[in-house]
Amino acid sequence: MSxxxxxxxxxxxxxxxxxxxxxxxxxxxxMVRPKAGLRVVDLGCGTGELTRELHLKLxxxxxxxxxxxxxxxxxxxxxxxxxxxxxxxxxxAFAPAQPFDLVFxxxxxxxxxxxxxxxxxxxxxxxxxxxxxVQVPANHDHPSQSVARKLGAEEPYAPFLRNDPSYENVLLPxxxxxxxxxxxxxxxxxxxxVYGYLLSxxxxxxxxxxxxxxxxxxxxxxxxxxxxxxxxxxxxxLPLLEDRRxxxxxxxxxxxxxxx
Ligand SMILES: C[S@@+](CC[C@H](N)C(=O)[O-])C[C@H]1O[C@@H](n2cnc3c(N)ncnc32)[C@H](O)[C@@H]1O
Numbered sequence: 001m002s003x004x005x006x007x008x009x010x011x012x013x014x015x016x017x018x019x020x021x022x023x024x025x026x027x028x029x030x031m032v033r034p035k036a037g038l039r040v041v042d043l044g045c046g047t048g049e050l051t052r053e054l055h056l057k058l059x060x061x062x063x064x065x066x067x068x069x070x071x072x073x074x075x076x077x078x079x080x081x082x083x084x085x086x087x088x089x090x091x092x093a094f095a096p097a098q099p100f101d102l103v104f105x106x107x108x109x110x111x112x113x114x115x116x117x118x119x120x121x122x123x124x125x126x127x128x129x130x131x132x133x134v135q136v137p138a139n140h141d142h143p144s145q146s147v148a149r150k151l152g153a154e155e156p157y158a159p160f161l162r163n164d165p166s167y168e169n170v171l172l173p174x175x176x177x178x179x180x181x182x183x184x185x186x187x188x189x190x191x192x193x194v195y196g197y198l199l200s201x202x203x204x205x206x207x208x209x210x211x212x213x214x215x216x217x218x219x220x221x222x223x224x225x226x227x228x229x230x231x232x233x234x235x236x237x238l239p240l241l242e243d244r245r246x247x248x249x250x251x252x253x254x255x256x257x258x259x260x
Contacts, residue, residue, distance in 0.1 A: 008215035009069040011047050017208055020197045024253050025050045025106045028135045029057060031189060031257040037061040038101040041125070043091045044068075044108020048076030054104060055084045066094060067108075092118075099127040103134075107212070110136045110170050116179060123183040131259045132185070136170050137212075138192065138252045143240040144205050145213060148233060152217060157229055160220045173254050185258035197249040202241040205249055206234055 014021070038060045042051040045065030055063040065086040067073050076086040091105075092112055103126055112118050126132055139145055149168075152161050171179070177190045199205060210218075214233075218226050241247065 008219035009046075009072050010211070010215075011072055011075050013207075013211040014046070014072075016211060017197070020195070021107070022050060023195065024135045024193075024255065025053070027193070028104070028106055028133050028255050028257075029054055031255065032058065032102060032104070032131060032133050033259065034058060035101065039098070039127075040064070040102045040104060041066060041096070041100045043094070043103065043105040043122075044111070045076070045086065046072045046108075048073075048079040048086050050106065051076075051086070052079040052081065052084060055081075058102070060084075060102075066091065094125075096125055099125055099130065101127050101130045103130070103132050105133070106135045107137060109134055111216075113169050115169055115171050115176075119176075119179055120183060123185075126260070129260060131257065132180075133257045135253055135255045138170050138173075138254045139250075140168055140170070142250065142252075143237055144209050144249075147237045147240065148209065148214060148217065151229065151233055151236065156225060157217070157221060160222070160225065161217070170254065173256075176254065176256050180256070180258045185260055187260075188256065188258040190254065190256045193253055193255055195251045195253060197251055198246040199249050200247070201245050202238060202243060202247040203234075204247065205241060206230070206237065208249070209233075 038058055040054065040058065040060045040063040042054060042063065042065045045051045045067045048065050051063060051065040061083060063084045065076060066089050068088065068090045070088065073086055073088050080086060091108065103122055109118065122132065151157060173190050173192045177188060180188045199208065217229055221229055
C-alpha cells in the first residue's frame, strides 16, 4: 500500500484496543529463536512501540521498522533508540542491500496481494540461517468482514473501490506451510489461533474494524460516502451479532515461524 495524500491510518483509533492487538505480537515474538547480534526488520511496524519491545527483548544489534503510513510513523519518534530506527517505505518495493537475520511482520502482510510471490521476495531478504516470523488475521468469514466486503461491492461504493486490491490476500494455513517448504525453510511452525476478544458490546466491533480493516474503505471513498458506508455497515452488521454484554468477538489469526 503506498501512502497517498489521504492517510487512512489513525493511531488513536488503532490503539483503542491496544492490549488485544498487542497479544499476537508477543505470541509471535515468543516463537522467535533468540540469537546474539541479530539484524532485524519489522515490516509494517505501525507506531513502533512494539518494534521497540522486539528490539529490546531480542537484544538485537540493529532493528529497522518499515511502514508506509506517515501518520503511524509520526508516532515512532518516541521509540527510537540505540540500534533502532524507522523508515517510511512500501513493503511491496522494499529491497534491502543486505539480508536480515530476522524478518518479522505482525498484522501487516494481509494488505499486500499475491502471497506466493511476496513470500518468495521476503525469503530473499533473509540471511542463510535467518528466521521469518509473520502474523496475519484470517477472520474473513466473520460477519464483521463479510458484510464490509459485500457492501463494498454494491452501489454507490463499488466504483470507488474498483482499483483497490482485494484484502482477501491471506492464504490457508496449510498453503503457507507448503510455501515455506518450497522456499527452502526446513523448520517451520504454522498455527491457526482463535483469539477471543471481550468487547463491552457488539457496537464495539465497528470501532475495532474502523481501526484496521475499514481503513481501505476510508482511503478509497470520499468522506461523505465513507460516512454513508459506515451507517449502512452498522445497520447491516449489528443484527447479525448477538446482543450480549460483553460481546465475545472470535478472531482467527495465522502465526507462522520458519528457519532455513
Ligand atoms: C494493523 S497495523 C500493524 C502495526 C504493527 N505491526 C502492530 O503490530 O501493531 C498495519 C500496519 O501496516 C502498514 N502497512 C500496510 N501496508 C503496508 C505496505 N504495503 N508497506 C508498508 N507498510 C504497510 C500500515 O501502515 C499499518 O501501520
